Structures are given as C-alpha cells and as structure tokens.
Amino acid sequence: MASIKCKMESGIQLLARLSKKTGIERFYPIIFESGPKLGDFIEIYGEGSTTCLLGDLICECLIPNDLNGPEASIIVFNTDGKLTLDYLINLSKIKLSKRLKNSTNKPCHDSKVINSLLNLMLKNLFILDIYNTTQFYTSIQNLEFFLTKYSNVSLCIFDTLTAFYWDEQNLQKATKMDSYVKKLLRIVQKIVKDFKITVLYSRPEYFSTSKESIENLEPCYENSESEQINYRIQIVYNEKDVNLVNVRTYNKQFQKKFHIFNDEIVWL
Amino acid sequence: MNALERKEHVYLTESILKTLKQNRIITLFDFLQEEAEKLSTLTKLTLPQVLEIRQEIFKKHSAHLINGATLFINSLTCKKYIPTHITSLDEVLGGGIPVGLITEVCGLAGCGKSQLCMQLAINSVKESDDSVLYVDTKGDFSAVRIQKILDANGVSYKDMALIMLKIRVVHIWNMEDLITLLENIKNGILKIEKLSLIIVDSLPCLMLQHFGDENKIGLTFLNRVVNNSRYISKEFQTGFIYVNIQTRWIDQDVSEPEEIESSCTVKDITYNEKRNRCLGKYWQTIPALLLVIEKCSDYDIENNYENCVMIKVIVTRHTNPLLAENCTLKLNALGVT
Numbered sequence: 001m002a003s004i005k006c007k008m009e010s011g012i013q014l015l016a017r018l019s020k021k022t023g024i025e026r027f028y029p030i031i032f033e034s035g036p037k038l039g040d041f042i043e044i045y046g047e048g049s050t051t052c053l054l055g056d057l058i059c060e061c062l063i064p065n066d067l068n069g070p071e072a073s074i075i076v077f078n079t080d081g082k083l084t085l086d087y088l089i090n091l092s093k094i095k096l097s098k099r100l101k102n103s104t105n106k107p108c109h110d111s112k113v114i115n116s117l118l119n120l121m122l123k124n125l126f127i128l129d130i131y132n133t134t135q136f137y138t139s140i141q142n143l144e145f146f147l148t149k150y151s152n153v154s155l156c157i158f159d160t161l162t163a164f165y166w167d168e169q170n171l172q173k174a175t176k177m178d179s180y181v182k183k184l185l186r187i188v189q190k191i192v193k194d195f196k197i198t199v200l201y202s203r204p205e206y207f208s209t210s211k212e213s214i215e216n217l218e219p220c221y222e223n224s225e226s227e228q229i230n231y232r233i234q235i236v237y238n239e240k241d242v243n244l245v246n247v248r249t250y251n252k253q254f255q256k257k258f259h260i261f262n263d264e265i266v267w268l
Numbered sequence: 269m270n271a272l273e274r275k276e277h278v279y280l281t282e283s284i285l286k287t288l289k290q291n292r293i294i295t296l297f298d299f300l301q302e303e304a305e306k307l308s309t310l311t312k313l314t315l316p317q318v319l320e321i322r323q324e325i326f327k328k329h330s331a332h333l334i335n336g337a338t339l340f341i342n343s344l345t346c347k348k349y350i351p352t353h354i355t356s357l358d359e360v361l362g363g364g365i366p367v368g369l370i371t372e373v374c375g376l377a378g379c380g381k382s383q384l385c386m387q388l389a390i391n392s393v394k395e396s397d398d399s400v401l402y403v404d405t406k407g408d409f410s411a412v413r414i415q416k417i418l419d420a421n422g423v424s425y426k427d428m429a430l431i432m433l434k435i436r437v438v439h440i441w442n443m444e445d446l447i448t449l450l451e452n453i454k455n456g457i458l459k460i461e462k463l464s465l466i467i468v469d470s471l472p473c474l475m476l477q478h479f480g481d482e483n484k485i486g487l488t489f490l491n492r493v494v495n496n497s498r499y500i501s502k503e504f505q506t507g508f509i510y511v512n513i514q515t516r517w518i519d520q521d522v523s524e525p526e527e528i529e530s531s532c533t534v535k536d537i538t539y540n541e542k543r544n545r546c547l548g549k550y551w552q553t554i555p556a557l558l559l560v561i562e563k564c565s566d567y568d569i570e571n572n573y574e575n576c577v578m579i580k581v582i583v584t585r586h587t588n589p590l591l592a593e594n595c596t597l598k599l600n601a602l603g604v605t
Contacts, residue, residue, distance in 0.1 A: 048586075048589040049553070049586040049587065049589055051586055051587050052587055052588065055587070075333070081368070081369065081370075081498040081502065081556075082369065082556045082586050084368065084369070085336065085339050085340065085343055086343065086348065087587060088336075089340065118340075119337055119340075121336070122335070122336030122337040122339070122340050123335060123336065123337045124336070125335070125336030125337075126333050126334065126335055126336070127333070127334050127336065127339060128331040128332070128333055128334075129331055129334075129502065130331045131495050131496075131498060131499040132495055133269050134269055134270040134296060134297075134329050135329055135330065135331050137269060137296070137297040137300075138296060138297070138300065138325060138326060138329040138330040138331075139330045139331045141297070141300040141301065141326070141330075142326045142330040145326070146333050150333075163495075164491065164495070165491070166484065166487040166488050166490065166491035166550065167488060167491040167492055167495065168269070169484060169487075169488055174484060187301070204549070204550075204553045206549040206550075237589055237590050238590075239590055243590070260587075260588045260590075260591070263587055263588070
C-alpha cells in the first residue's frame, strides 16, 4: 500500500494560497523583463536620490487594468519621508494622461476621468509613515497583520531600509552595514515568506561595507533565499551625459539610459 | 529600540519581565519576534494573554497604515509651502519652502546664508499670524539686524514689536540639547502657537564637536535630529530649514605630458576649485530641497549697485538632482529682496 503523505499548512499559508493576488510580472519590463516574481527581493541604490525610480515603479504598478496596468496593491514603509504623496499624484496624473491618450488616440484633458482613475490607484496604495526605530521594528512585525488584512498586496516597499541605522548603533560596537541590511532582510523575509509578495527596498550607495562596483557586489539569486536578493539596481546620475541604471540579476547584467522630464523617467 | 517595561501591559509583572530577561527577551522587538507559544510557556501566561500584550504593543508603537485615497483627501486641506515672499525665490521654489520636508541652505562662509534665513523668518511672520522658531547655534543671531531691516522698510515700532514677538529665538550649543528641544516640540511639552517654520542656523556648528569620533556618536545624534525633524515638519505642518556650510579647496591637476619626442615638455598645471557640503555622506541624502547660496562678486561693480551685494540661489530637488534652477537676490539695508 502506497504511503499517503500529508502536507500541513498554517492559516496564513492557506489564506495566501486562496487569496487572489495581482501578479506584477512584466509590469516594468525595461528593468525586470519577465519578472519580478512574487517572493523576489529587489534592491535599489544610488549616490543620488532613488526617489525618481521608486516613484515611477510605484505609479506603474498602480496603473488600472483598464489601461493595461497591473492594478496591484502596494504597502510603503516611508522611513525617509521624501517620497511624498504630492509627487506620486503628479506623476500618476502624467502617466494616466499618456495612457488615456494611447488607448483612445486623442489627448484626455477630462479631469473627472483622470481623478476617478487616480482615486482607484490611490485606494491600492497604503503608506506607513515611520519616525523612529521602535516604530520601525514594531511595524515590520505588524506587517503580518497588514498583509492578512489587505491580502491583495503584491509589493512591499521600504524607502529606505537603512534610515535608522545610526540611531541603533551603540558606543561599544557598530554593526557592519552589510550585516545590518542582511539582518533586516532576514526579519522581513521571515514575515513575508508565506504571503507571496515582492519586496523592494532602497539604500544609499555609501551604505555598504564593500565599496565595490555592482558587478563585484554579492551575486543575485534566481530564487528567494534567506538574506539574498534577486535584483540589484544602481542609479547613476551623470551631469555631462545621460543618467543610467545598472541592473544585475542572477544570470545577467545590463545598463539602461534615462532622462528625467517633468518628474517622469524617460527611457532612452 | 524601547525596552520591554511594565507600562506596556498590566500582565507584564516584575517577575515575568525578569524571566523574559533571563531568556534574552529584553526589547519590544525581542518580544514580538518570539513565538507566542514559547512566550506563553516561559511566562506562564495563557496564549490569549500573550496575544493581548502583543496587540497592545502594536497599538501603541506600530505606525498606522493609511490608504492613499484617505491621504489624498487629507492633503487637500493641508498647506504645501511656506511662501518666502521673495518673488523670484518663490517662483524657483514653486511656491516656497516645502512643508513636511527638510530643506538645506548651504554656502561658503559669509555668502549670506544667515541673512537669507533672517529674512525668511521676517517674511514668514510679517503678514500672518504664524510664528517662526529660530535655533541659533552660533550665538550670532542679531535682533538689531532684524530691527534695522524692518526700520528700513518703514515698519512702525508697534508692528516691529509684533513681528519680533513672533520670531522665537533659542540658543542651542550641542546636539543633545537640539534633540531635547525637538522632542519637547514633538511631545507637546514646548508649545509654539501657529509654528510655520523652524530654522536651525547652523548644523555644522553642533556636529563639529563630534568630528573625528571613532564611535560615530555624532551620526547617532544626527540620525535622531533628522527623525524628529521629519516628524515635526510632517505632523505640525512646518517648513524645516537647516543651514550647512560649504568648504572649498584648490585641487591641482597635473596633466601628464603626452608621449612626444621632445625632451623639453612643460607639465600643464590646472587648478580646479572644488566645493563640498559639510556633514558627511549620511547627511547628503537627507534634504529634499537644497539651496546653494553664492555671492556674485562682480555683479555690484558691473551694475554700479552701491552698498548692495547680489547673491545667487541655486535650487536642486531630490527628485531630479541634476536639474538646477536659480535666481539672483539683492542683499542690502532693506534685507534680502
């Protein structure tokens, strides 16, 4: 008689399996190509601000299905405070106008249409304004509750993951920057692993024990492993030339050029 | 990170806290991270009681998840800018000093940073009921200068007194005191009616005391100052200006002579003036808006302005760090206009 194997799952795993979640695959193909998969971890860093790319990614992710967007839900841990709602609204309006123009072949200036679509987008955006270390760690632990309550969340963003690093250092011994990031990734991974969500975080470029270029940093991984990341994206602003992003995945590395026009990223 | 204390919940007695401490559960985070079953076994509390404590901690300390649509409705009634009332500057800034964000005013020594800040303080309170908190860390805040500016602008003594009353000046000499000041505002211990703008002139004066610290305590303080400033500017709807200093040095680039046959080559020596914002890499990523002040040295001679200095304000935003907009302001007895 063949043995029957039983697989147990927790209530959270069951909920995550049964709940309908919007996938965000191919939502930003210029960087993620066919990805990112639910469960992936993405790192964005740069010497200058990462807000332009983060803002662009958030708005693209919120674009409604009717305009060929993923209409995904997002939770943002706003620890940096620079990613403002006004900025996201302005950017969303620009994107909506363009999409409406493309879908109807004529420019859309109807503010009612744009505002109702904008409202739909904003309903899928959840923001946590965080101002201190205790609030940061407590909110991360509370993420399980947030993700259970809003089971359609597909993307969780930390802008930035490293905002409270210096506040946490004591006089005796400072944690190495890489170890600090890994510790936080371990904590976040432990909480989100059953929820099938993509996690994206930003950090300043200097926040790395190794000052190596992107190709010499720790490799990216195909599947989600503890403390490991799947995409590493570096933003480089060039005063004399075009700006660019260096993207590194488990099997390739490539570069994309961009300009910023009216707050929006224009890929070249 | 806050320690787990009795005040968190009535179930957390001294003996339970002691047991938890023996098992290395010291902070709130340690408690939240631990399996509820294990905590129940350790503390002899029932599982629902442990979960009740957890809920209470979340309720007290976790940030609230706010929906974007709700935030949008709330933002409609919020002020976005504190106008500087200097027309050309407001145009470049898109309305004024942004509310809810940190602004840095930066420049070489003597370029007019403090003059601009004093003018911003005057202009913010002059035609409104708002008040300004001016944090003087150098001990050179000049009430006489403000009085002279107001006098030159024909402001009556009565109005002058009212304006000066609305500019609250506090002297701070170290980072610990600045943190205490900000925490007192945050916790409502220090209440300033209709506070619209906080100016800290200047931050490097306080941070210089910690330069070269091996233990980086200065950065720990700076991180706390930034976090408190972010909270105050967002929750109290204020503009927040930090004055920073630029340093400059001459970098001597000696270009290598090309491989030419002549044995007599003269090295081409070029001198590049380089400038740097103080306060290090951590601070560079903090301000959302950067105002770099430069003194226009030739302007007064060319334009025959007497007793007047022209200053150029170069504005960059974090959303597009390469896009710099600028305007030129006049600094004279009437103030900055």
